[in-house]
Amino acid sequence: DAGVIQSPRHEVTEMGQEVTLRCKPISGHNSLFWYRQTMMRGLELLIYFNNNVPIDDSGMPEDRFSAKMPNASFSTLKIQPSEPRDSAVYFCATRAGELFFGEGSRLTVL
Amino acid sequence: RKEVEQDPGPFNVPEGATVAFNCTYSNSASQSFFWYRQDCRKEPKLLMSVYSSGNEDGRFTAQLNRASQYISLLIRDSKLSDSATYLCVVEGLSGNTPLVFGKGTRLSVIA
Numbered sequence: 001d002a003g004v005i006q007s008p009r010h011e012v013t014e015m016g017q018e019v020t021l022r023c024k025p026i027s028g029h030n031s032l033f034w035y036r037q038t039m040m041r042g043l044e045l046l047i048y049f050n051n052n053v054p055i056d057d058s059g060m061p062e063d064r065f066s067a068k069m070p071n072a073s074f075s076t077l078k079i080q081p082s083e084p085r086d087s088a089v090y091f092c093a094t095r096a097g098e099l100f101f102g103e104g105s106r107l108t109v110l
Numbered sequence: 111r112k113e114v115e116q117d118p119g120p121f122n123v124p125e126g127a128t129v130a131f132n133c134t135y136s137n138s139a140s141q142s143f144f145w146y147r148q149d150c151r152k153e154p155k156l157l158m159s160v161y162s163s164g165n166e167d168g169r170f171t172a173q174l175n176r177a178s179q180y181i182s183l184l185i186r187d188s189k190l191s192d193s194a195t196y197l198c199v200v201e202g203l204s205g206n207t208p209l210v211f212g213k214g215t216r217l218s219v220i221a
Contacts (some may be wrong), residue, residue, distance in 0.1 A: 032210060042213035056208070091153060099209055101153035
């Protein structure tokens with residue numbers, strides 16, 4: 001089993017640029033979660049999907065953030081325009097009892 | 111009050127020592143509890159679930175106190191490889207609902 005696959009692993013971009021983070025969940029896991037981790041705030045839930053439907057996006061910081069799950073095998077998290085305070089590690093995770101995380105996407109916005 | 115609170119540490123202990131972490135949670139309706147481990151620059155991984163009766167997995171013991179709304183993790187005979195950040199995790203309802211993470215407690219085991 002390949003586990004949760006995220007890309008890119010690292011991204012460095014300039015303020016104002018669009019950032020797209022991608023996630024391929026574990027096949028058969030019906031729930032998908034996007035978390036953001038920083039030293040100051042720890043792991044914060046941004047949004048989660050059940051059966052491809054967004055259930056709770058109250059953790060999305062502001063309108064610059066959007067997430068989609070067009071099918072059971074793919075999800076994206078987009079930031080447009082990006083700002084330096086968005087710098088963090090973004091994790092995608094799926095759940096079957098236990099929560100399985102991808103390796104994360106480390107974003108640096110200059 | 112934050113939903114899940116932990117002492118950030120770091121806890122610096124010698125090999126072989128016993129170390130304990132506590133965690134408090136604010137939602138009295140919380141149903142499920144876990145400890146996750148996160149190594150430096152890696153993703154979090156499940157260490158163990160926490161059951162009402164307490165549970166043990168080798169050198170690791172987890173306890174739950176619902177009345178006081180806290181969870182503990184005890185590590186006996188600590189190893190260098192136990193050095194990591196330990197995240198306390200709480201779930202409000204059972205099923206595929208979000209888990210709420212504490213910020214973690216950092217442990218360094220020193221030779």
